[in-house]
Amino acid sequence: MIILESEWDEAAGVVEQSEGNGEISAPQSVATGYVQSAEEPRSRAAQSVTSRTSRSSDPVPPSPLVAESIATTSYGSTTSDYPDSANPNVMGPVSYTFAPVLHSPNSMNLQSQVAMVPVYHISVRMNxxxxxxxxxxxxxxxxxxxxxxxxxEMGFSIKKATVIMDGKEKLIENVLVKGGTRMARTWQWKFESDSSRHISWTFDDPVKYCYVGTRSVGSAANVLAAFTPPPLTPRSDGRVAPAATLKVFPLGQYLFDHILLSALILERRRLSAS
Structure with a gap:
């Protein structure tokens, strides 16, 4: 699917908008229910961290930027409750940017837009x-x-595409399957046997939405993340196109690893020639 420039301009800020033009399938309550309240929870988290830090041996409280970094980035939890979460403690949605790594042309980082701290590193190498x-x-x-x-691993070869997580290798065709109805085509990610850890993506619109399970597509209460890829054509105003972004809601932090892996695979599949 080729994303037209007009679609990109309209969809670039779809999560923050309260009104749409009817082309985006995500419910309006996703924007009004989550995003408008994002700053207040995040501020409380930063203030809480600052308060705790000021009582430590360090007499100087952290700056707002450091507090934001602590509150929104943890590089993965080591507790059994959050085995694959990038940050289980966030109180509001967090926006991340896919940023290129200057000294490594075949890689990029997924970093918090506010704290500018890398959470994931993504690299590509040839077989x-x-x-x-x-x-x-x-x-x-x-x-x-x-x-x-x-x-x-994906490519043009007789070797089937595979994905590895938690030391287990599976065929992508068995993990990522088509689902949905006539109203909204979806892709369902079922890497684990536990159905509570399955997720669904709507991947037809410029902004791609991720939901809990396989039957909650379109439900604002069950949205996990929103992925906005870069446009495939130059902007009409001549400006450089913005980088791809991923907004992860609090519920999505618990499945961050699966959200990111599935989004990368779907985007690779979407952009690869048939």
Whole structure:
């Protein structure tokens, strides 16, 4: 699907808007119910961190930027309650940007838009035995030496596309399946056998929405994330196109790893020639 410039301009801020033009399938309550209240919860989280820090041995409280970093970025939880969450403690939706890494042309970081702190590092390398097939590796932090989150391989070859997470390798065609109804085509991500950890994506509109499970598509109460890819054509005003972004709602922090891996695979599939 080719995204027209007009669609991009209208959809670039779809999560923040309270009114749409009818082309975006996401419910309006997603914007009005979550995004408008984002700053207040985030401020409370930052103030809480500042208060706790000021009682420590360091007499100087952290700056707002440091507080925001602490409140919205944790590089993954080590507790059993949040085995794959980038940050289980956020109180409001957090926006992240896919930023290129200058010293590594084949990689990018997913970083918080406010604190500018990398949460995930994404790199791509070629399969030496199959030069037409590429492996995408996702780790925590800002470099490839961070904790492994997962990887997937896709390309033009007789080798089927695969994804690896938690030491398990599966065929993408068995993990990512089509679903939905005549009203909204969806992709369902079912890497784990536990159905409570399954998610669904609507991937037809310029902004892609992720929901809990496989039957809650369109429900504002069950939205996990919103992915906005960059446009495929130059902007009509000549300005450089904005980077891709991922807005993760509090409920989505618990499945951040699965959200990111599935979004990257779907975007690769969407942009690859048939």
């Amino acid at each position: 030496v035995f199959i030069p037409s097939s590429y492996i995408t590796i996702v780790t925590r932090g800002d470099n490839v030496r961070g904790e492994m989150v997962g990887q997937f």
